[in-house]
Amino acid sequence: MLEIKKIKKIYQLGKVKVEALKGVSFGIEKGDFVAIMGPSGSGKSTLMHIIGCLDKPTEGNFFLDGKDVSKLNDDKLAEIRNKSIGFVFQQFNLLSRASLLHNVETPLIYAGVKVKKRRELAKSALDSVGLGDRLKHRPNEISGGERQRTAIARALVNNPLIILADEPTGNLDTKTGEEIMRIFNRLNQEGHTIIMVTHEPDIARHARRIIRLRDGLIERDEKI
Amino acid sequence: MFFEIIKLAFDSLRTNKLRTFLSMLGIIIGVGAVIAIVSIGSGAREQITSRISSLGSNIINILPGTSRGWGGRVSRSSTDIFTLELADYLEQVCPSVKRVLPLSQGSGLLINGELNVQATLNGVNTYYPEVNNYNLAQGQFINEEDLENNRNVIVLGSQVAENLFGNTNALGEKIKLNFQNRDHLFTVIGVMEEKGAGLMGNLNNQAYIPITTFMKKLSNSRFVTYYIAQASSSGEASSAVSEIEFFLTKYLKDEEKEKFNIMSQDEILETVNSVTASLSLMLGGIAAISLLVGGIGIMNIMLVSVTERTREIGIRKALGAKNKNIMSQFLVEALSLSGMGGLVGILLGWLGAYTIAQVGKWPLVITPVSVLLAFGFALIIGLFFGLYPAMKAARMDPVEALRYE
Numbered sequence A: 001m002l003e004i005k006k007i008k009k010i011y012q013l014g015k016v017k018v019e020a021l022k023g024v025s026f027g028i029e030k031g032d033f034v035a036i037m038g039p040s041g042s043g044k045s046t047l048m049h050i051i052g053c054l055d056k057p058t059e060g061n062f063f064l065d066g067k068d069v070s071k072l073n074d075d076k077l078a079e080i081r082n083k084s085i086g087f088v089f090q091q092f093n094l095l096s097r098a099s100l101l102h103n104v105e106t107p108l109i110y111a112g113v114k115v116k117k118r119r120e121l122a123k124s125a126l127d128s129v130g131l132g133d134r135l136k137h138r139p140n141e142i143s144g145g146e147r148q149r150t151a152i153a154r155a156l157v158n159n160p161l162i163i164l165a166d167e168p169t170g171n172l173d174t175k176t177g178e179e180i181m182r183i184f185n186r187l188n189q190e191g192h193t194i195i196m197v198t199h200e201p202d203i204a205r206h207a208r209r210i211i212r213l214r215d216g217l218i219e220r221d222e223k224i
Numbered sequence B: 001m002f003f004e005i006i007k008l009a010f011d012s013l014r015t016n017k018l019r020t021f022l023s024m025l026g027i028i029i030g031v032g033a034v035i036a037i038v039s040i041g042s043g044a045r046e047q048i049t050s051r052i053s054s055l056g057s058n059i060i061n062i063l064p065g066t067s068r069g070w071g072g073r074v075s076r077s078s079t080d081i082f083t084l085e086l087a088d089y090l091e092q093v094c095p096s097v098k099r100v101l102p103l104s105q106g107s108g109l110l111i112n113g114e115l116n117v118q119a120t121l122n123g124v125n126t127y128y129p130e131v132n133n134y135n136l137a138q139g140q141f142i143n144e145e146d147l148e149n150n151r152n153v154i155v156l157g158s159q160v161a162e163n164l165f166g167n168t169n170a171l172g173e174k175i176k177l178n179f180q181n182r183d184h185l186f187t188v189i190g191v192m193e194e195k196g197a198g199l200m201g202n203l204n205n206q207a208y209i210p211i212t213t214f215m216k217k218l219s220n221s222r223f224v225t226y227y228i229a230q231a232s233s234s235g236e237a238s239s240a241v242s243e244i245e246f247f248l249t250k251y252l253k254d255e256e257k258e259k260f261n262i263m264s265q266d267e268i269l270e271t272v273n274s275v276t277a278s279l280s281l282m283l284g285g286i287a288a289i290s291l292l293v294g295g296i297g298i299m300n301i302m303l304v305s306v307t308e309r310t311r312e313i314g315i316r317k318a319l320g321a322k323n324k325n326i327m328s329q330f331l332v333e334a335l336s337l338s339g340m341g342g343l344v345g346i347l348l349g350w351l352g353a354y355t356i357a358q359v360g361k362w363p364l365v366i367t368p369v370s371v372l373l374a375f376g377f378a379l380i381i382g383l384f385f386g387l388y389p390a391m392k393a394a395r396m397d398p399v400e401a402l403r404y405e
Helices: A044-051 A074-084 A100-111 A115-128 A144-156 A174-189 B002-015 B017-054 B084-093 B128-132 B144-148 B158-165 B211-219 B234-252 B265-308 B310-318 B323-360 B368-394 B398-403
Strands: A002-013 A016-028 A033-037 A059-064 A085-088 A162-166 A193-197 A209-214 A217-223 B059-064 B097-112 B115-124 B136-139 B153-156 B174-179 B182-192 B206-210 B226-231 B260-264
Touching: A002 A044, A016 A044, A016 A059, A016 A217, A033 A044, A033 A174, A044 A162, A044 A193, A074 A085, A074 A100, A074 B310, A074 B323, A085 A144, A100 A115, A100 A144, A115 A144, A144 A162, A144 A174, A162 A174, A174 A193, B002 B017, B002 B323, B017 B265, B017 B323, B017 B368, B059 B234, B084 B097, B084 B226, B084 B234, B097 B128, B097 B158, B097 B211, B097 B234, B115 B158, B115 B211, B128 B226, B144 B211, B153 B158, B158 B182, B206 B211, B226 B234, B234 B260, B234 B265, B260 B265, B265 B310, B265 B323, B265 B368, B310 B323, B310 B398, B323 B368
Parallel strands: A033 A193, A033 A209, A085 A162, A162 A193, B115 B206, B153 B182
Antiparallel strands: A002 A016, A002 A059, A209 A217, B059 B226, B059 B260, B097 B115, B097 B174, B097 B226, B136 B182, B153 B206, B174 B182
């Protein structure tokens, strides 16, 4: 479903060229739960940005659902992010002035879904992460775990091909982190494909497959 | 989607009310000033125009000319050309002219016992009230007999009468007139009605005596100060002007037209109109500059807002917002700022114009054109100055934006 072929990413920092990814290839099947691990500077963030269609590779191809997305323009990429990818960030990245309901609704607004349908979908997504009674609350009125659950609801609401999580437990205590991981496991059992970037082995253990990066190359790729 | 974007803009403006208000202020003041100034300009013009018309629409002033000073000759006003005979001559030869009224003018001190007042003294004939559309309040005006016999009779302007006599009756009273350090005794025979200030100064502060008395007893001159000519009708005013010009040029052998100066009501109106129009234009221009400054204020605040919300922009882009979605979000925000500023400005401008119209006692004139123009200009400014910040927001790289702290 997802195929990455010889992806390179080169940044131009002043006069210095930095090669963040030096030719990475792998594929991910539908319904898998993959953890991407590696020390800082290994290129895992860059890889995540490319998989998330937030950034384009300098070289190589990226096929999503059979379609090469590595050369698309900004608007097409925005459409793919909207329809096919659900993001969960370390910093939660919720809109601080908007209610939880509005936060979860936002991807649907950009997808052009009508108000009534939008409300319904957002409510059921929040219900599924146990926040059905907090619709009117704002992000600063709830706990960190609840914020991350809101972000998961937002990632789910468009029924994406991939849920892309970037250090989803990095800003949470161990117990809350475990709760979040249980939600991810449940979603995976329900058939969602999940790709998660982390540097914590305890968290990576929840995945079915771990890809380890080092210095812009795949160091190890193993199934658990 | 459109409705969502508007709602988003207002949500964002609501979260920072003081900042929103301050950035609107420039536009509010600009639009308010444009509307108030245009309205005050037209109101004042309407008042001046109606005042001039009330003085008589077919009046032509014939004033002494000013000769240019060159080649050692000193520039001076021609004072020794207008005689009573010339007035009669013009009245006879010009077919479109009904009357030519000679006037002698000077300043004199009027004294009644302990009270005195400095007034403009006019030597006039019996047709003065008719020509100037200016009537008596009490008594009677100078008649033919007064003129023939050079009688010492005087008609007072309303202000002069009040200053000298208060509320008591002035008719028949004798007052002293001090003119060029000589005293004369005059009998009050009439008091004029109250009238607003005109082109020839405040009429209420004037007094009238027979022109013959003025010339023979006061000025000892056979020349008068100027003429007021009355055209047969307002339609014939312009032909009357050309006739007077033609005959005066011939009579005075004044090819260079230096000795006299003709001012018709139309010309005065034209002058007033052009003066008030250019004044309005100038003030309107200054107000428009403040609108421009307001626009720069909006741009400034939008740039700050875009920077502050970099992360929000990143989040929205990650969730699938296209560049045009982000662009319209910020553009609508800038437009809402300038639009709301414009509406408040219209209200403020109307209030200002209304207050000043009340104080100035002229009609409140607010043309829809000026309102639409000011509002439209405000929107255009919002669009223009909102464009750059909106483009800046739309072009942000999502990865960079998400990383922004």
